Amino acid sequence: MKLQGMRTYDHDEIVDVVVIGTGAGGAPLLARLAQRGLRVVALEAGPNLDPEDFTNDEVEAPRINWMSERLSGGETPTAFGPNNSGFGVGGGTLHWGAFTPRPDIRDMRLHTGSDADAGADSGADWPIEHADLTRYIVKVERTIGVSGPTPYPWDAERTYLEPPVDRNAPADLMALGCSRLGIRATDAPAAILNHDREQPHHGPRRGSQNLGSIHQGERFGTKATTANTYLPAAVAAGAEIRPDSMVHGIERDALGRVTAVVYRRGGEEFRQRCAALVLAGGGIETPRLLLNTGLANSSGMVGRNFLAHGAVQVWGRFDEQIRGYRGYPSALISEDFVRPADASFVGGYLLQSLGVMPLTFATSLVRGAGLWGAELVDALDAWRYSAGIGINGECLPRENNRLVLSDERDEWGVPRAVVTFTQGPNEKAIDDHAAGTMTSILEAAGARETRVLPRTAHTLGTCRMSTDPGEGVVDGDGRSHDIPNLWISDNSTFPSSLSANPGLAQMALALRTADRMLA
Amino acid sequence: MTAAEGTIFFLPGLGFGAAAAEPIAEAIGDRLRVVGMDLPGQGQAPDAADGTVGAMVDAALTRIETESDGGPWLLVAHSMGGKVGALVAARVLSGRANVFGLAGAVLLAPSPPTPEPMDDDKRSEMLGWVENGSLSAADARTFLDQNVASPLDGTREQDALAQVQRTSPLSWRRWLDTGSREDVSDAVGVLDLPVVVLAGEDDADLGAAAQPHLLSGVYPRARFVSLPGTGHLLPYERPDEVAAEIVRLWNETVPVSPELSPEWGRLIASDRTPVETRGLLARRALADDPGHQPSALSSAQLTILRALADLLVPQPAGRRIDLAARIDADLASGSGDGWRPAGLPDDASAYRQGLDAIARVWPDSADDQKRLIRCILEGEPIGGAGGDADSDTDADLLKHWFEDLRTDLARTWVAHPATMARLGFDGFATSGAAAVPGYVNLGAGVRDPWEPAGLGHLKTEEADEAGGADDAREAGETA
Numbered sequence: 001m002k003l004q005g006m007r008t009y010d011h012d013e014i015v016d017v018v019v020i021g022t023g024a025g026g027a028p029l030l031a032r033l034a035q036r037g038l039r040v041v042a043l044e045a046g047p048n049l050d051p052e053d054f055t056n057d058e059v060e061a062p063r064i065n066w067m068s069e070r071l072s073g074g075e076t077p078t079a080f081g082p083n084n085s086g087f088g089v090g091g092g093t094l095h096w097g098a099f100t101p102r103p104d105i106r107d108m109r110l111h112t113g114s115d116a117d118a119g120a121d122s123g124a125d126w127p128i129e130h131a132d133l134t135r136y137i138v139k140v141e142r143t144i145g146v147s148g149p150t151p152y153p154w155d156a157e158r159t160y161l162e163p164p165v166d167r168n169a170p171a172d173l174m175a176l177g178c179s180r181l182g183i184r185a186t187d188a189p190a191a192i193l194n195h196d197r198e199q200p201h202h203g204p205r206r207g208s209q210n211l212g213s214i215h216q217g218e219r220f221g222t223k224a225t226t227a228n229t230y231l232p233a234a235v236a237a238g239a240e241i242r243p244d245s246m247v248h249g250i251e252r253d254a255l256g257r258v259t260a261v262v263y264r265r266g267g268e269e270f271r272q273r274c275a276a277l278v279l280a281g282g283g284i285e286t287p288r289l290l291l292n293t294g295l296a297n298s299s300g301m302v303g304r305n306f307l308a309h310g311a312v313q314v315w316g317r318f319d320e321q322i323r324g325y326r327g328y329p330s331a332l333i334s335e336d337f338v339r340p341a342d343a344s345f346v347g348g349y350l351l352q353s354l355g356v357m358p359l360t361f362a363t364s365l366v367r368g369a370g371l372w373g374a375e376l377v378d379a380l381d382a383w384r385y386s387a388g389i390g391i392n393g394e395c396l397p398r399e400n401n402r403l404v405l406s407d408e409r410d411e412w413g414v415p416r417a418v419v420t421f422t423q424g425p426n427e428k429a430i431d432d433h434a435a436g437t438m439t440s441i442l443e444a445a446g447a448r449e450t451r452v453l454p455r456t457a458h459t460l461g462t463c464r465m466s467t468d469p470g471e472g473v474v475d476g477d478g479r480s481h482d483i484p485n486l487w488i489s490d491n492s493t494f495p496s497s498l499s500a501n502p503g504l505a506q507m508a509l510a511l512r513t514a515d516r517m518l519a
Numbered sequence: 520m521t522a523a524e525g526t527i528f529f530l531p532g533l534g535f536g537a538a539a540a541e542p543i544a545e546a547i548g549d550r551l552r553v554v555g556m557d558l559p560g561q562g563q564a565p566d567a568a569d570g571t572v573g574a575m576v577d578a579a580l581t582r583i584e585t586e587s588d589g590g591p592w593l594l595v596a597h598s599m600g601g602k603v604g605a606l607v608a609a610r611v612l613s614g615r616a617n618v619f620g621l622a623g624a625v626l627l628a629p630s631p632p633t634p635e636p637m638d639d640d641k642r643s644e645m646l647g648w649v650e651n652g653s654l655s656a657a658d659a660r661t662f663l664d665q666n667v668a669s670p671l672d673g674t675r676e677q678d679a680l681a682q683v684q685r686t687s688p689l690s691w692r693r694w695l696d697t698g699s700r701e702d703v704s705d706a707v708g709v710l711d712l713p714v715v716v717l718a719g720e721d722d723a724d725l726g727a728a729a730q731p732h733l734l735s736g737v738y739p740r741a742r743f744v745s746l747p748g749t750g751h752l753l754p755y756e757r758p759d760e761v762a763a764e765i766v767r768l769w770n771e772t773v774p775v776s777p778e779l780s781p782e783w784g785r786l787i788a789s790d791r792t793p794v795e796t797r798g799l800l801a802r803r804a805l806a807d808d809p810g811h812q813p814s815a816l817s818s819a820q821l822t823i824l825r826a827l828a829d830l831l832v833p834q835p836a837g838r839r840i841d842l843a844a845r846i847d848a849d850l851a852s853g854s855g856d857g858w859r860p861a862g863l864p865d866d867a868s869a870y871r872q873g874l875d876a877i878a879r880v881w882p883d884s885a886d887d888q889k890r891l892i893r894c895i896l897e898g899e900p901i902g903g904a905g906g907d908a909d910s911d912t913d914a915d916l917l918k919h920w921f922e923d924l925r926t927d928l929a930r931t932w933v934a935h936p937a938t939m940a941r942l943g944f945d946g947f948a949t950s951g952a953a954a955v956p957g958y959v960n961l962g963a964g965v966r967d968p969w970e971p972a973g974l975g976h977l978k979t980e981e982a983d984e985a986g987g988a989d990d991a992r993e994a995g996e997t998a
């Protein structure tokens with residue numbers, strides 16, 4: 001994005017707020033604080049990119065992902081790299097799928113809402129009112145441009161300002177299968193523009209190009225990122241964004257309040273003084289920084305409660321060429337399974353139709369289905385005839401699912417993160433239920449054969465919010481229980497994973513935290 | 520006459536035009552189409568706007584773009600054409616030309632990307648020849664005599680003399696004054712494609728003895744061939760040997776690599792494909808070096824990796840990608856995937872350890888090899904004296920590394936443009952400079968008009984066919 005001519009601040013100037021990270025959690029907050037007249041600086045570890053810097057090539061696209069190695073353990077290790085992390089001005093929104101369901105009220109009351117039997121295993125409630133969050137969500141949808149169907153089958157109140165994007169073949173087939181089974185399904189809400197729009201402070205964004213390569217980054221501004229929405233607004237309001245700046249230290253005064261951050265840029269070390277600090281580095285980097293600096297962890301909860309959404313997929317093979325790499329990848333949604341009637345588990349899942357890019361599909365066949373040899377090649381040859389459906393499913397916290405520091409250091413001298421993740425019985429039960437549902441939908445649509453590909457997605461919960469300071473790292477506003485001028489605004493604060501994908505809710509939470517900081 | 524298997528684009532040296540390709544074309548026969556080119560001021564071509572090598576490159580690429588059919592081609596370049604050719608190859612391999620299919624280059628006594636070593640007296644003598652316009656018959660003969668080891672036969676000689684005299688004095692002067700002195704080595708960089716460099720033992724500054732020194736840094740895969748009793752005018756002096764080397768390089772590269780049809784090649788070449796992607800695909804399409812010297816792995820480790828690759832991602836016999844060599848190069852470049860299983864060392868070390876452990880117990884028969892693979896996949900210890908994989912933990916780590924290996928192999932195979940075409944993926948041709956950079960028709964069985972024909976039928980053809988997909992589209996919202 002354009003950073004030339006932006007306002008800049010001295011390292012010695014005590015700016016009002018430093019924000020670490022420019023993704024879904026950092027950017028909306030940065031914009032709001034700047035618009036209210038605060039002197040704010042964002043430090044972003046990754047580069048600043050122009051639209052032409054994005055590529056549709058899957059081998060090269062990880063330039064927008066956090067590629068510094070993370071170590072992954074447990075029985076269902078989390079894949080990082082392109083799968084799970086943003087890098088660069090725009091953070092995870094550069095590569096996100098822009099699928100934007102709103103959180104369901106039941107998911108925010110997971111603990112109280114689930115029956116007593118589930119007991120300690122039943123997750124945590126959000127210390128935030130659903131209606132409060134929804135007010136902010138509506139603002140985000142307006143600002144970034146979310147398309148979707150009105151009326152929305154699961155929420156009569158809701159309206160979308162833009163009509164939905166075009167359906168591709170997997171969406172058509174999922175719609176057919178659902179209709180034959182009496183499952184409600186409709187066009188997905190997506191942060192993809194249907195019409196050209198002039199984005200304030202950014203410029204023209206083009207209406208839908210039906211590109212299937214949006215996870216690799218997108219050149220035309222059709223997909224909303226923070227780099228074509230909130231960040232230009234922030235810069236226009238006087239915020240400074242420093243790319244290629246990796247924060248690795250936090251300084252405090254005698255009272256324990258944050259006074260400055262230390263970061264590395266181009267091999268040089270800098271210190272930026274600040275009156276308040278917001279961590280928005282995401283579900284892995286924020287707890288890594290806190291564990292490394294030993295801060296804000298009187299609860300012992302930093303790095304604990306690591307959550308990864310269930311993201312199992314089912315693929316069906318059809319007679320015609322589906323070629324689901326065309327068009328918006330997840331153009332159809334069903335929210336019928338947020339609380340399935342026959343569920344034996346806590347929580348539920350959302351369904352979305354799926355088209356994927358070839359290397360991504362190959363990776364899922366190898367890692368998810370364990371295929372090799374002729375069977376792998378046959379499955380790849382069948383890809384063009386295949387349509388998929390996937391889920392975003394609830395994940396409950398477990399004792400051993402957590403992030404700790406390794407002995408090994410990264411290129412910035414910071415200990416690497418070791419993330420251990422094993423899906424528990426609740427996650428497995430959700431996966432099984434979902435695999436059954438998706439298989440029947442595909443069969444009803446005429447699939448000749450189907451294949452289940454297990455996966456997980458997103459990194460949540462590692463600095464969760466809580467009312468009780470012993471149960472989490474920040475309060476419902478995002479403020480540290482321990483350090484009054486330290487805040488967190490990213491996916492690490494999610495007390496429970498929600499069946500809705502996290503991006504939209506994250507941007508809404510960021511605006512809300514900004515308001516609490518200004519209060 | 521059968522259809523040619525591919526094309527040779529010939530860039531002549533100073534004083535010569537397209538006609539200089541004829542002796543080589545005759546020697547090659549019908550198998551390959553030879554397209555000779557007139558660089559600016561040579562042959563029939565008008566002078567360029569300026570005397571830079573870049574202006575010659577523009578002219579050459581315009582012609583190649585027009586003549587290319589999307590299928591495979593080799594660049595053959597003589598002398599001055601060699602400098603032009605280096606820049607042509609650099610542009611093609613970085614995607615900055617609307618062409619696809621470059622498989623390699625045969626360079627004949629080429630002028631290097633650096634300033635051409637040239638004696639000052641020789642330069643002034645040659646400049647003197649064009650002081651009063653085109654070269655005289657006598658000067659043309661002197662030029663020819665200076666550049667051949669022994670006289671050419673009659674008709675060839677007449678032909679060569681005629682071409683030299685036809686050269687525009689301006690272009691002659693420009694090459695000697697500026698073009699030959701230009702240093703384009705930064706723009707050329709390192710060109711890692713299959714290359715053969717032929718040069719005469721009786722040539723001077725651009726002769727066989729000088730070439731390795733001038734070019735091995737530019738073309739790391741170059742094979743240098745010296746021709747005894749040969750001067751500088753290889754296209755006329757040694758057309759049979761040149762033709763034989765062209766055919767040999769062709770055989771070593773094109774028919775052994777996965778085939779990509781010209782229709783797909785044209786799509787990659789088109790403006791629909793973004794420049795960077797076109798370059799990536801051009802480089803991935805190059806044949807692997809059969810003599811690949813591993814840099815992250817040992818030769819033994821590379822051998823076992825090749826054996827594993829054959830079983831894990833089997834390719835059709837004959838036309839193959841050396842997946843193992845490509846992974847070795849990736850490991851050496853340190854490009855990882857952003858994570859690794861806890862307990863494993865860095866990627867390259869994990870590969871070395873894992874391959875060594877497998878090598879210790881690698882059986883001879885294919886069935887046993889597959890059994891061993893299944894064993895690894897199950898996380899069972901695979902044994903082996905002093906093996907790392909004896910305990911359960913080690914077997915578990917081996918299994919995790921093996922998953923990374925299988926993923927790397929599959930991704931490397933799929934990333935090749937010929938595999939993309941095989942799998943029916945044309946998404947590389949989106950996000951380019953086209954007015955509508957994405958897709959319009961998204962339904963099952965249909966395609967956009969610009970897409971390869973095998974990917975479906977056009978909307979207009981659809982009327983006759985009743986499709987399940989129409990049903991699906993009508994089903995619409997099902998609330």
Ligand SMILES: Cc1cc2nc3c(=O)[nH]c(=O)nc-3n(C[C@H](O)[C@H](O)[C@H](O)COP(=O)(O)OP(=O)(O)OC[C@H]3O[C@@H](n4cnc5c(N)ncnc54)[C@H](O)[C@@H]3O)c2cc1C
Nearest residue numbers: 021023025045091092097098099247281285490491501503
């Ligand atoms: C493949 C994929 C697809 C997705 N699709 C969707 C979707 O369709 N819908 C949806 O709702 N969500 C989706 N998500 C999730 C969504 O992207 C995340 O929820 C969201 O980006 C998280 O926001 P964040 O602010 O927590 O972190 P991020 O957006 O990842 O931003 C963190 C930023 O902080 C920077 N940073 C980290 N540490 C430091 C440091 N120490 N110093 C300086 N900078 C630092 C990073 O470089 C990064 O830019 C997807 C995620 C993935 C991986």
